[in-house]
Amino acid sequence: MAPVTPALLAEIREKRYPGARGATPHVALAGLSLRAAAGEIVALVGPSGCGKTTFLNIVAGLDRDFAGEVRLTPRPDGQPARVGYVFQEPRLLPWRTVYENIALVLPPHRAELVARDLLKAVGLAEARDRYPPQLSGGMSRRVSIARAFAIEPDLLLMDEPFVSLDHDTVEQLRSLLLKLWHARPTTVLFVTHDLREALVLADRLVLLSGAPAHVVADVPVSLARNRRHSGAEIERLREEVLRHHRELIGAAGATSPVE
Amino acid sequence: MRVNATAQRASSRLAAASLAQRIGSIALLVAVWQIAAVAVHSRMLPSAAAVFAALVQLCLHGTLFFNLGITLARVAAAFIVAMVIGTAIGIVMGRSRTIDVLFDSWLVLLLNLPALVIIVLAYVWFGLTEAAAIGAVAVNKIPAVAVTLREGARALDRNYAEMAESFHVGRWRTLRHVVMPQLYPYIFAAARSGLALVWKIVLIVELLGLSNGVGFEIQLYFQQFDVTRILAYTIAFVAVVQLIEWVLFQPLERHVGRWRR
Numbered sequence: 001m002a003p004v005t006p007a008l009l010a011e012i013r014e015k016r017y018p019g020a021r022g023a024t025p026h027v028a029l030a031g032l033s034l035r036a037a038a039g040e041i042v043a044l045v046g047p048s049g050c051g052k053t054t055f056l057n058i059v060a061g062l063d064r065d066f067a068g069e070v071r072l073t074p075r076p077d078g079q080p081a082r083v084g085y086v087f088q089e090p091r092l093l094p095w096r097t098v099y100e101n102i103a104l105v106l107p108p109h110r111a112e113l114v115a116r117d118l119l120k121a122v123g124l125a126e127a128r129d130r131y132p133p134q135l136s137g138g139m140s141r142r143v144s145i146a147r148a149f150a151i152e153p154d155l156l157l158m159d160e161p162f163v164s165l166d167h168d169t170v171e172q173l174r175s176l177l178l179k180l181w182h183a184r185p186t187t188v189l190f191v192t193h194d195l196r197e198a199l200v201l202a203d204r205l206v207l208l209s210g211a212p213a214h215v216v217a218d219v220p221v222s223l224a225r226n227r228r229h230s231g232a233e234i235e236r237l238r239e240e241v242l243r244h245h246r247e248l249i250g251a252a253g254a255t256s257p258v259e
Numbered sequence: 260m261r262v263n264a265t266a267q268r269a270s271s272r273l274a275a276a277s278l279a280q281r282i283g284s285i286a287l288l289v290a291v292w293q294i295a296a297v298a299v300h301s302r303m304l305p306s307a308a309a310v311f312a313a314l315v316q317l318c319l320h321g322t323l324f325f326n327l328g329i330t331l332a333r334v335a336a337a338f339i340v341a342m343v344i345g346t347a348i349g350i351v352m353g354r355s356r357t358i359d360v361l362f363d364s365w366l367v368l369l370l371n372l373p374a375l376v377i378i379v380l381a382y383v384w385f386g387l388t389e390a391a392a393i394g395a396v397a398v399n400k401i402p403a404v405a406v407t408l409r410e411g412a413r414a415l416d417r418n419y420a421e422m423a424e425s426f427h428v429g430r431w432r433t434l435r436h437v438v439m440p441q442l443y444p445y446i447f448a449a450a451r452s453g454l455a456l457v458w459k460i461v462l463i464v465e466l467l468g469l470s471n472g473v474g475f476e477i478q479l480y481f482q483q484f485d486v487t488r489i490l491a492y493t494i495a496f497v498a499v500v501q502l503i504e505w506v507l508f509q510p511l512e513r514h515v516g517r518w519r520r
Contacts, residue, residue: 095440105426131518
């Protein structure tokens with residue numbers, strides 16, 4: 001693993017959306033600072049609508065209208081860091097096949113090789129020539145994840161990528177994600193409002209307040225990865241986190257469905 | 260697979276049925292025409308048989324193919340110019356509020372300008388030239404194309420744009436693979452109504468200021484009150500335009516929309 005240089009350093013002093021016609025502007029983020037070490041999975045946990053997506057868009061460079069600073073450590077060869085983004089909805093282009101969707105983000109001479117590899121890794125080698133409207137929800141997410149890994153990201157942003165899927169599919173996708181991450185290590189910023197999901201995936205939880213969002217607590221997940229398959233262990237951890245962070249009750253913890 | 264094959268057979272059966280209906284419908288029109296012509300018995304309403312005979316004669320000995328070719332070339336030129344310029348204007352206006360506000364009234368003005376005025380002004384200002392003729396036709400069509408494409412540009416999905424931007428897809432690839440496919444339905448809509456309008460206006464332009472083409476021929480026969488040949492030319496032209504729809508537009512649209520289930 002790389003030495004502990006922060007792969008990402010974000011200091012957002014303020015992000016505000018102008019109010020519509022004289023209404024008071026909405027402050028989405030205020031004093032949010034976050035750093036992520038190379039190769040770690042950081043889960044951003046916070047109530048719905050607290051500005052998590054806003055934060056990811058800023059880190060991704062999609063939103064430049066904010067006060068503050070985002071620094072990504074460049075690649076060893078001096079190139080700027082590459083950022084892969086797995087959006088909440090898969091955002092596949094429906095008029096391009098599965099293969100063509102991945103090829104779009106790659107330089108043409110490498111597309112074939114990289115896409116073939118990744119489609120195999122996510123178990124969709126057979127579906128390469130199908131169009132997204134013909135895919136199930138779970139399959140679409142796989143393609144979206146494959147596309148993000150295709151660019152060999154230094155930072156992978158994931159914005160609640162597993163919402164509105166059934167429980168079994170989510171389990172499969174989580175273990176697929178971890179498998180890919182082990183084979184292709186990268187820094188991951190994973191946004192979720194599901195504390196259980198965060199505990200299963202992350203090295204570290206960053207708990208966010210409601211809007212305007214700032215970091216409430218930074219909680220390392222000490223449980224070894226090979227012991228996280230146990231529902232009981234995760235549940236124990238979840239209760240511990242909730243005990244220490246009462247403000248999460250009613251937001252992240254208590255609303256997540258009992259399984 | 261089985262289901263698919265059955266569905267395919269069903270849809271081809273449907274296509275055959277609709278083709279039969281179409282032929283039946285046209286046959287009915289011809290029959291009504293023939294009966295009316297026989298009943299009226301006037302030089303002003305020739306029978307279907309006479310018109311077809313004239314059509315064959317014009318094809319074999321006349322200048323029908325030459326004039327049809329000339330007119331189609333003008334249609335093609337005006338159509339392409341109108342589509343390219345109209346699409347560009349529409350996209351820019353759909354994406355930029357400032358430009359939209361600035362030029363929206365121009366567009367409305369042009370939309371409401373009668374075709375005849377544009378043609379006459381073009382001839383007066385630029386002379387009875389090929390360029391003036393084609394330009395006048397294109398200007399007639401550009402505002403409608405621009406309005407349609409402006410709708411399309413406004414409806415572009417931000418989510419796809421964000422995806423392309425965050426993955427650094429690049430401007431040209433984004434335009435070609437992310438933006439244009441979203442505009443294809445609008446481009447086809449504009450092209451369809453565009454072709455219908457353009458070929459009608461081309462005939463007027465030829466009639467008013469040029470010395471060949473279908474419009475010019477029709478004017479000649481008009482002066483001779485030769486309704487038979489006017490109708491023969493009309494049928495030939497309508498058939499060719501419909502052929503373009505069948506062999507060009509429909510297959511192209513199917514190809515572009517092949518991802519839709």
